[in-house]
Amino acid sequence: MTHGAHDGRRALAAIGVALLSALFFTLTYVLNRAAANDGGHWAWIAALRYLITLPLLLPLVFWQGGIAPVWRAMRAHPVAWLTCSTIGFVAFYLCLSYAASSGPSWLIAGSFQFTVVAGMLCAPLLYRDARRKVPMAALGVGGVILAGVVLLQFGYAEGRLDRAAWIALVCVLVSATLYPIGNRLLLLHLERTGEHLSATQRVFGMTLASQPAWILVAILAYQHVGAPTLSQVSFAAGVALGAGIIATILFFKATGMVRDLPAALGAAEAMQAAELIFAIALGALFLGETWPRGIALWGACLVIAGIGLFAWLVSRPKAPPIVLPEGPHT
Structure with missing residues (x-):
C-alpha cells in the first residue's frame, strides 16, 4: 500500500474516532447547563468533573499500559506536564464551565467550534518543522464550518446576543483555543522525549497533573457557596464519564493517529463541530430548546457540509509524511 493510500485511511479512521468523541463531548454542554439551571456554581461544575474523572480512569489506565510509564514521564518532566494540564485542562474547563452559567447549551457548543481553526492558527507558534x-485548504474548510456556526448562533438568538451571552461567547472562544494548544503541546513534548504513552495514559497523566489546581478550585468554591448538592455531583459524574473519560480518550486517540499529518490533525480537531448538531438535538430533547429554523437551519447544513469536505480533503493521496521517532500512533 502506498504512503498516500495508507495516510488517507488513517486520516479517515481518525475522523471517525473524532466524530464519536464529539458525541460524548456534547454531554458537557447539556449536563453543565442542566447543573447551572439547578443552581450549581461554575467552579464546582469544573472541579467536580476532574476530581471524579481521576478515580474513574484508574481501572482503564491499568488495562491500557499501566500507571508506571506515566509516573516516570511525569517525574522526569514535571514542568511540561503541569504546563500542558494547566492550559489544556484547567484553564480550558474553567472558562467553559463559567460560560455554562452565562448562556444556553447551543451557544456554548457553537462558540466552541472556534477550535476548528484555533489549533491550525496556533501551529506557527508551536512547531519548528513543516x-x-x-494548511490553507483545511483552513478554508474550517471557515465554512465557522460560517455555519455563525448562522446557527444568529438564527437561535434572532440576531441579538445579550450581555450574558457575550460573556459566554468570549469565555468559550478562549476555552476553544486553549484545548487544542494543551493537547498539541503534550504530543510535541512526548515526541521530543521519545516517550510513547497511549491515549488513556496521556489523559490520565494530564488529569493527575491537574489535581492540585482542582483541589484549590474546590476549596475556593466551598468557601464561596458551600458544598455541592447531590444532583450537582450526579451531573458532574455524568460529564466525567462521558466527556472526561470516553470523549477525551477518543479525541486524544484521534489526534495521536494523525499527529504527523497537519491537515488531518486539523480535520480531527474540526470534527468537534459535530458537537453543535448533537447539542441541538439533545438540547431540544432534554432542555426544551427549540430546533433550528430558517437561517439557523442553513447554518446546521453548512456545518455538516464542512465535516464532509474535511473527510474528502484528508482522504486524497498525499506525499510521504513527516518522519517522526518510531512508535505506535496513540
Missing part, C-alpha cells in the same frame, strides 16, 4: 505551515 507542521508550522497552516
